Amino acid sequence: MSGQLAVIGLGPGDARYLTPEAGAALAAAHALYGYGPYLDRVPAREGQTRHASDNREERGRAAAALRHAASGSRIAVVSGGDPGVFAMASAVCEEIERGPESWRALDVTIVPGITAMLAVAARIGAPLGHDFCALSLSDNLKPWDLVERRLDAAAGAGFVIALYNPVSRARPWQLTAAIERLRRHLPETTPVVIGRAVGRADEKIDVVTLDRASDSPADMATLVIVGSRETRLIERSGRTPLVYTPRAAAGVSA
Amino acid sequence: MSGQLAVIGLGPGDARYLTPEAGAALAAAHALYGYGPYLDRVPAREGQTRHASDNREERGRAAAALRHAASGSRIAVVSGGDPGVFAMASAVCEEIERGPESWRALDVTIVPGITAMLAVAARIGAPLGHDFCALSLSDNLKPWDLVERRLDAAAGAGFVIALYNPVSRARPWQLTAAIERLRRHLPETTPVVIGRAVGRADEKIDVVTLDRASDSPADMATLVIVGSRETRLIERSGRTPLVYTPRAAAGVSA
Numbered sequence: 001m002s003g004q005l006a007v008i009g010l011g012p013g014d015a016r017y018l019t020p021e022a023g024a025a026l027a028a029a030h031a032l033y034g035y036g037p038y039l040d041r042v043p044a045r046e047g048q049t050r051h052a053s054d055n056r057e058e059r060g061r062a063a064a065a066l067r068h069a070a071s072g073s074r075i076a077v078v079s080g081g082d083p084g085v086f087a088m089a090s091a092v093c094e095e096i097e098r099g100p101e102s103w104r105a106l107d108v109t110i111v112p113g114i115t116a117m118l119a120v121a122a123r124i125g126a127p128l129g130h131d132f133c134a135l136s137l138s139d140n141l142k143p144w145d146l147v148e149r150r151l152d153a154a155a156g157a158g159f160v161i162a163l164y165n166p167v168s169r170a171r172p173w174q175l176t177a178a179i180e181r182l183r184r185h186l187p188e189t190t191p192v193v194i195g196r197a198v199g200r201a202d203e204k205i206d207v208v209t210l211d212r213a214s215d216s217p218a219d220m221a222t223l224v225i226v227g228s229r230e231t232r233l234i235e236r237s238g239r240t241p242l243v244y245t246p247r248a249a250a251g252v253s254a
Numbered sequence: 255m256s257g258q259l260a261v262i263g264l265g266p267g268d269a270r271y272l273t274p275e276a277g278a279a280l281a282a283a284h285a286l287y288g289y290g291p292y293l294d295r296v297p298a299r300e301g302q303t304r305h306a307s308d309n310r311e312e313r314g315r316a317a318a319a320l321r322h323a324a325s326g327s328r329i330a331v332v333s334g335g336d337p338g339v340f341a342m343a344s345a346v347c348e349e350i351e352r353g354p355e356s357w358r359a360l361d362v363t364i365v366p367g368i369t370a371m372l373a374v375a376a377r378i379g380a381p382l383g384h385d386f387c388a389l390s391l392s393d394n395l396k397p398w399d400l401v402e403r404r405l406d407a408a409a410g411a412g413f414v415i416a417l418y419n420p421v422s423r424a425r426p427w428q429l430t431a432a433i434e435r436l437r438r439h440l441p442e443t444t445p446v447v448i449g450r451a452v453g454r455a456d457e458k459i460d461v462v463t464l465d466r467a468s469d470s471p472a473d474m475a476t477l478v479i480v481g482s483r484e485t486r487l488i489e490r491s492g493r494t495p496l497v498y499t500p501r502a503a504a505g506v507s508a
Binding site for chain 2: 011015016017018019020021024058082083084085086089090091092093094096097104105108110111112113114115118119121122123125126127128129130131132133134135136141142143146149150152153154156157158159232234235236237238239242244245246247248249252
């Protein structure tokens with residue numbers, strides 16, 4: 001009997017974002033693996049076991065889920081957001097490549113989800129409306145000088161930049177350092193969107209300018225979008241402003 | 255009476271990807287605006303009018319929807335994928351900025367969806383598993399030399415690159431030119447994922463190498479993901495290979 005492993009994106013926050021495909025994959029699983037707070041979002045289901053692990057134990061979680069699937073079970077690994085964006089899908093692929101040949105025979109499915117940058121962007125307008133990039137500020141898995149090189153390249157070439165994992169308890173200075181780096185390339189007035197806990201009850205989305213962006217509180221559940229030179233702000237009386245990046249580059253008529 | 259406008263992401267292809275939030279927003283609308291093939295995906299609903307327009311009439315469609323909303327109606331503009339990624343959310347913001355003051359008073363909501371690069375990535379593994387960017391190859395709205403500059407910057411700094419709008423009838427050469435440009439930076443063996451019609455009945459996902467990527471047929475419904483130097487391929491006997499980008503940069507242990 002061939003086992004099955006689904007790596008499932010829950011989207012950000014609550015069930016409004018859970019696709020039918022993800023819901024069906026969760027329902028079909030014999031066992032769920034994931035970071036505790038993500039598992040907590042999935043309603044309990046009789047006969048389905050749960051295996052919570054710490055946020056930083058991605059390798060061990062992936063390997064445990066693959067071993068369990070290889071025994072012939074249907075296993076789901078849950079991710080917040082999209083599993084392919086700085087989440088569990090890569091960790092599972094890494095373990096498949098390292099692991100026994102039998103893991104390559106497993107039926108592996110990745111179920112996409114709404115990743116944080118799309119949800120934060122939607123809350124405020126369309127800051128990702130033109131070319132953009134997604135960059136993790138965690139230097140656990142890459143040297144900081146590579147982060148800086150990527151920030152330079154992206155800002156210099158006019159990409160809007162979504163910053164994932166901007167801050168954690170063990171990495172308190174990275175967001176400030178990244179913002180300082182980006183100030184070399186971008187005007188002080190560049191709009192910056194700070195999205196905290198998007199899609200959850202305590203959601204908070206702020207728009208600041210680049211020169212003030214380091215002052216905003218951020219944590220592991222924060223996603224930051226730094227505009228390009230073309231990103232614009234529309235003031236609206238009695239409503240939050242809209243932030244968007246036009247479809248056309250400067251000087252080209254849409 | 256204040257009008258409402260929701261810009262709704264249908265996700266790629268069929269209803270498996272439609273979030274509950276998007277479904278509810280579609281159900282609440284008095285009228286739907288969109289490109290015909292996207293409207294065709296939404297089941298008919300009594301009392302709800304439909305206003306189809308051509309793919310290239312984004313400005314006109316956005317303005318018509320805003321005018322209709324300003325009359326006090328609940329209007330939905332539908333987009334394939336995510337409305338904030340090379341789709342209608344920016345066009346709507348542009349028209350709000352250009353339009354009468356009353357349009358700024360409208361209740362505007364953007365409802366995110368699964369964008370094509372997430373769906374294509376999920377089908378093949380986790381090619382977007384590390385830093386990546388999304389770049390439109392349409393030079394209708396930006397000069398080609400800017401596209402080249404962004405390709406150079408992204409590939410040079412090690413981003414995986416998702417190419418949107420790679421080809422259209424009016425733009426037959428852009429994908430080939432982009433691939434040729436990327437060959438200056440990346441090894442011939444770099445994995446390239448060609449995703450056509452993802453999430454639809456005629457879906458086709460191919461993995462090729464960079465030196466052969468120009469030979470693959472592509473059209474407007476194609477999304478191309480070009481790996482970085484670190485993107486890997488896992489062969490599996492009897493199954494399609496997995497393509498993924500490790501979470502850790504080269505030389506850093508995960």
